[in-house]
Amino acid sequence: MKKDILGVGIDDLPLEEAVAAGCALLEQPGCHYVVTPNPEFLLTAKKNDAFREVLNAADLSLPDGIGVIYAAKLLGRPLKRRAPGVDFAQGLMERLSQSEKKLFLLGAKPGVAEQAAENLCGRYPGLNICGVSDGYFKDDAPVVEKIRVSKADVVFVCLGAPKQELWMAKNGPETGAALLVGLGGCLDVFAGTVQRAPEGWQKAGMEWLYRLIKEPSRFGRMAKLPLVLVDAIAARFSGK
Ligand code: UDP
DSSP: OEEEETTEEEEOOOHHHHHHHHHHHHHSSSOEEEEOOOHHHHHHHHHOHHHHHHHHTOSEEOOOSHHHHHHHHHHTOOOSOOOOHHHHHHHHHHHHTTSSOEEEEEESSTTHHHHHHHHHHHHSTTOEEEEEEOSOOSOHHHHHHHHHHHTOSEEEEESOTTHHHHHHHHHHHHHTOSEEEEOTTHHHHHHTSSOOOOHHHHHTTOHHHHHHHHOGGGHHHHHTTTHHHHHHHHHHHTTO
16 A cells, blocks of 8 residues: 655555565556656645656556655655665566567667667566657657557656656557556666666665765755655645
8 A cells, every 4th residue: 555755645664565566567568657756756746746646657667766755754654765766676577588578778868778678688688678769759659659560568757856756647658558657767777878876875774975975066956855744744644
């Protein structure tokens, strides 16, 4: 059952269970999508009703950022631990590489998804990447058609939030894929154009600080994030 964190339902699943749940969705009829909320999502969802509704209609909603864990704690609805989208994607690819299922990579700047595909095929022998497409397109239709023709079972949708979640909800069923996963900047990480924080930083819950040091241009975006904790305290005291 999902826990309500500032109006957004979040699943309280350890990573291994989240990956198993993602694989189970692949076997169910219909189209499903996974979202990975971080504090920025919660702040956007507060003002953007369409985004909030799409997040709450997701089949799986994983707490991507440490700020979501802190907010949940302050609300008195603690979540066990973070399930970062990039770790979920890796767990899923491990399982996909042992199956016949096909993966499509959508998003990031031209050339990035190709490089990510090459790196991932080296890292997960047996992984079947059936197509890639960059994330800077005007019309959805040709991209949807490309995914449909590729017969992808899973699509990693890496267009940034809220664009990727709205895209999945609108276009998911037309792609013919069983599972779409919104993964922000993951293709940049898989391509090696952005470095993920070393494990020590991740374990200490300081991945955000590492990212800020590496990409200082994100300061404006990140400076707003403590507001999530203020919102959580306010909601706790107002009994929401
Ligand atoms: N992006 C895209 N199309 C767009 C806007 C963004 O493909 O119209 C990509 C961008 O190149 C980057 C990703 O979406 O690879 C968003 O990364 P960001 O760091 O904002 O996401 P986060 O990891 O913070 O969720």
